Amino acid sequence: HRARLRQRLLAGGAEALAEHEVIEYLLMTAIPRRDVKPLARSLIQRFGGLAGVLNAEPRALAAHPGMGETSAAALKIVALAARRLARDTLRDAPVLASWQAL
Numbered sequence: 001h002r003a004r005l006r007q008r009l010l011a012g013g014a015e016a017l018a019e020h021e022v023i024e025y026l027l028m029t030a031i032p033r034r035d036v037k038p039l040a041r042s043l044i045q046r047f048g049g050l051a052g053v054l055n056a057e058p059r060a061l062a063a064h065p066g067m068g069e070t071s072a073a074a075l076k077i078v079a080l081a082a083r084r085l086a087r088d089t090l091r092d093a094p095v096l097a098s099w100q101a102l
Helices: 002-015 019-030 037-047 050-055 058-063 069-092
Strands: none
Touching (some): 002 019, 019 037, 019 050, 050 069
């Protein structure tokens, strides 16, 4: 199952995985020898989706059944990286300073 997810991710691009599969893939790195699909689904259910999981407080993630500090940190580092990527992308984008520029 893990190999299939990896192949779909690498071959399919941005929409290759469902939200719970993205969380599942991230958790596989923190919890290597356990089926994390049910955990990924329960996180999506509790926090309302991928964005909700990634934006959740670290303590709330770590306290969720089946989670802990290591798996919470694995999710939080992805959120941190995404924010920095977005910030740097916006910083490098041209700014529209007038109606003429628009």
